[in-house]
Amino acid sequence: MTLQRTTTFILICLGLIFSIASCTTVKAYQKGKLNDSEMELGARKIQKTEMSFQAYREGASGVNGGKTGGGCGCN
Amino acid sequence: MKKICLAVVGLYLNLVAAFAQTNTQTDSTQYKNRKLKLEEVNLVSSYYRQKGDNSAVTGGVGTEKLTDIANIIDVKFARYDKKFRKHTYSVELGADTYTSASSDKIDLKANSSASSHDIRIYPSLSWSVENEKKGTTFGLNASASSEFDYKSVGFGASFSMKSKDNNREITVKAQAYLDKVSLIFPIELRSGYVPGAPDRDHIQYATTPRKSFSGSLSYSQVVNQKLQLLFLLDLARQSGYLGLPFHRVYFNDNTLKVESLPSNRFKIPIGIRANYFLGDKVIIRSFYRFYHDDWGLTAHTADIETVIKLTPFFSVAPYYRYYHQSAVKYFAPYMAHTASDVFYTSNYDLSKFDSHFIGAGFRFAPPKGVLGNEHFSMIEIRYGHYIRSTNFNSNIISLNLKFK
Numbered sequence: 001m002t003l004q005r006t007t008t009f010i011l012i013c014l015g016l017i018f019s020i021a022s023c024t025t026v027k028a029y030q031k032g033k034l035n036d037s038e039m040e041l042g043a044r045k046i047q048k049t050e051m052s053f054q055a056y057r058e059g060a061s062g063v064n065g066g067k068t069g070g071g072c073g074c075n
Numbered sequence: 076m077k078k079i080c081l082a083v084v085g086l087y088l089n090l091v092a093a094f095a096q097t098n099t100q101t102d103s104t105q106y107k108n109r110k111l112k113l114e115e116v117n118l119v120s121s122y123y124r125q126k127g128d129n130s131a132v133t134g135g136v137g138t139e140k141l142t143d144i145a146n147i148i149d150v151k152f153a154r155y156d157k158k159f160r161k162h163t164y165s166v167e168l169g170a171d172t173y174t175s176a177s178s179d180k181i182d183l184k185a186n187s188s189a190s191s192h193d194i195r196i197y198p199s200l201s202w203s204v205e206n207e208k209k210g211t212t213f214g215l216n217a218s219a220s221s222e223f224d225y226k227s228v229g230f231g232a233s234f235s236m237k238s239k240d241n242n243r244e245i246t247v248k249a250q251a252y253l254d255k256v257s258l259i260f261p262i263e264l265r266s267g268y269v270p271g272a273p274d275r276d277h278i279q280y281a282t283t284p285r286k287s288f289s290g291s292l293s294y295s296q297v298v299n300q301k302l303q304l305l306f307l308l309d310l311a312r313q314s315g316y317l318g319l320p321f322h323r324v325y326f327n328d329n330t331l332k333v334e335s336l337p338s339n340r341f342k343i344p345i346g347i348r349a350n351y352f353l354g355d356k357v358i359i360r361s362f363y364r365f366y367h368d369d370w371g372l373t374a375h376t377a378d379i380e381t382v383i384k385l386t387p388f389f390s391v392a393p394y395y396r397y398y399h400q401s402a403v404k405y406f407a408p409y410m411a412h413t414a415s416d417v418f419y420t421s422n423y424d425l426s427k428f429d430s431h432f433i434g435a436g437f438r439f440a441p442p443k444g445v446l447g448n449e450h451f452s453m454i455e456i457r458y459g460h461y462i463r464s465t466n467f468n469s470n471i472i473s474l475n476l477k478f479k
């Protein structure tokens with residue numbers, strides 16, 4: 001059941017990727033807002049220690065820059 | 076005749092000068108400083124404190140009190156090579172100093188034993204080379220981590236490719252960690268244990284391996300001038316000793332054993348991140364992750380952060396994170412496991428719970444530098460309060476100083 005859910009979620013994401021792949025092209029000079037340092041996709045340096053304690057205290061990890069195991073005695 | 080000659084010479088010189096200027100302009104756009112240059116230095120410090128009453132060291136009951144002071148320094152250098160490719164080098168060193176009331180209970184009679192505190196040191200190195208013309212980046216990294224009962228080395232590689240218009244990017248990564256867990260059992264479960272006798276085996280603990288391998292795929296997409304998305308997928312496999320040897324489990328027949336978990340675990344986290352610039356002063360950063368593994372743990376994480384730019388250089392960012400997980404198949408609380416169980420744990424980090432993490436960040440990055448020092452480019456402070464439905468809570472405050 002859960003494997004089905006994972007597969008469904010992956011398929012939805014793939015569908016979303018293909019549907020947005022034809023988005024309007026944004027030129028370099030139009031990227032003023034996208035280039036703002038707060039718009040950076042990914043976790044910021046200051047969140048590193050937060051993600052570390054979450055990796056210890058929670059069973060799930062990965063994809064947000066948090067480790068998927070190894071390197072510490074966490075899960 | 077002289078006038079004509081002078082006019083021709085003048086025109087020729089003008090023409091030469093004009094071409095000379097054109098050539099100079101072309102060269103200036105190609106110019107890249109090839110010397111190794113310090114790009115930035117980041118200092119991250121944090122203070123973390125937690126409280127709870129379900130320590131795995133004492134079988135799912137007992138204090139989880141812990142404090143941790145973490146300090147990380149990260150230095151980044153860059154240079155261009157002859158082919159105008161950008162090489163980036165990063166050196167990072169982290170140190171965690173922690174005290175743990177639950178680890179202290181490896182010896183139940185101890186009061187401030189050797190296990191009550193430790194230091195974890197974790198250096199790492201990374202290198203990447205970016206071909207700006209082709210839009211490709213290749214990177215390698217190596218890391219290590221050392222604390223008294225746990226040693227780890229890690230290495231990885233990554234490759235990313237941007238579309239010609241820089242609106243899409245795909246990245247693949249591979250990462251491996253080779254760890255060694257010291258077999259420090261609860262003192263009463265050690266062979267030859269004599270109550271009241273000193274712990275003579277203190278420096279002779281055997282070790283056992285734990286290996287973690289992961290592959291990651293991410294795809295980013297600029298949707299329009301205000302919205303960009305990032306899709307993430309990891310596939311991770313762990314093998315070896317995946318529990319911790321000092322986690323006690325009390326069974327319903329009053330017997331005591333050390334936590335036992337399968338020697339393999341396969342994890343699939345998948346996530347999406349969306350950042351949206353709302354108007355001119357507000358940025359919404361959001362993240363969702365779905366996680367499933369073959370121990371039966373399914374989790375959902377949803378995170379939203381609203382960055383409000385009070386001035387172009389000062390921003391406040393309140394945030395909220397919700398997390399839910401189901402329990403692993405092998406979890407049961409204190410004295411609930413039966414003798415027929417093959418795998419068993421009373422670690423509440425693997426139990427069913429919800430958690431809420433709420434806080435705010437403050438970021439100050441003036442164009443002339445913090446306190447007028449042009450090299451001190453940014454200061455950021457972030458506080459968070461974490462509440463878990465298993466009667467556990469913690470607080471964390473972090474500081475990031477950036478120098479350029």
